[in-house]
Amino acid sequence: MEGIGPLEKLIHKRRSIRKYQDRPVERETILRCIEAARLGPSAENVQPWRFIILDEPQLRLRVAKKAFSGIYLTTRWAAKAPVLIVILAKLDIIANKIGAHLQNCQFYLLDIGAAVQQMALQAQELGLGTCWLGWFNGKKVRRELKIPDMYRVVAMMSMGHIERQPRHEKPRRSMEEIAWFNECR
Numbered sequence: 001m002e003g004i005g006p007l008e009k010l011i012h013k014r015r016s017i018r019k020y021q022d023r024p025v026e027r028e029t030i031l032r033c034i035e036a037a038r039l040g041p042s043a044e045n046v047q048p049w050r051f052i053i054l055d056e057p058q059l060r061l062r063v064a065k066k067a068f069s070g071i072y073l074t075t076r077w078a079a080k081a082p083v084l085i086v087i088l089a090k091l092d093i094i095a096n097k098i099g100a101h102l103q104n105c106q107f108y109l110l111d112i113g114a115a116v117q118q119m120a121l122q123a124q125e126l127g128l129g130t131c132w133l134g135w136f137n138g139k140k141v142r143r144e145l146k147i148p149d150m151y152r153v154v155a156m157m158s159m160g161h162i163e164r165q166p167r168h169e170k171p172r173r174s175m176e177e178i179a180w181f182n183e184c185r
Ligand SMILES: Cc1cc2nc3c(=O)[nH]c(=O)nc-3n(C[C@H](O)[C@H](O)[C@H](O)COP(=O)(O)O)c2cc1C
Pocket: 014, 015, 016, 017, 018, 075, 131, 132, 133, 134, 135, 136, 155, 170
């Protein structure tokens, strides 16, 4: 095997970041991250992703207060991230119907997973930290931002300059447990 490459290094180093410096992220930098998502793969090239970038502190805090309240309080640390990105899906009727009914698969979720992870890795290359957020009140976010019904609120992502890198590795399943050549174990 050849030496470790830059992408491999990034992937090894990437961690979910939950503590950010109290300084803004330049819009140009944010957009470079979104660009990485924009170039992601998607079923039928539907590109269902849409992003609402919250970088205006008052609005961000207002949305965060709604998003991370009640049973979602465990995510309230994300209110301190200088950037919150609301990730929406605009469902393509045909691609989604085929996926859901014939293939039993919500393709738009795969598309968004792939694109958003590209965004996270790009952010890391630019010196930023991110964390996927799945535990938040989507209904309240929809109401607060007046998001029309044609969009699904899929996830959120926090982003900012890293204040603290987690000290401990999160455990991963062994290669033997997850990958098999030529058979299903
Ligand atoms: C779809 C998805 C949703 C997640 N939601 C949350 C969340 O709501 N809050 C949180 O703190 N971390 C969340 N995470 C981050 C995971 O906890 C984290 O990726 C996992 O523990 C592995 O740690 P690592 O990313 O540092 O390697 C989410 C990750 C994914 C992929």
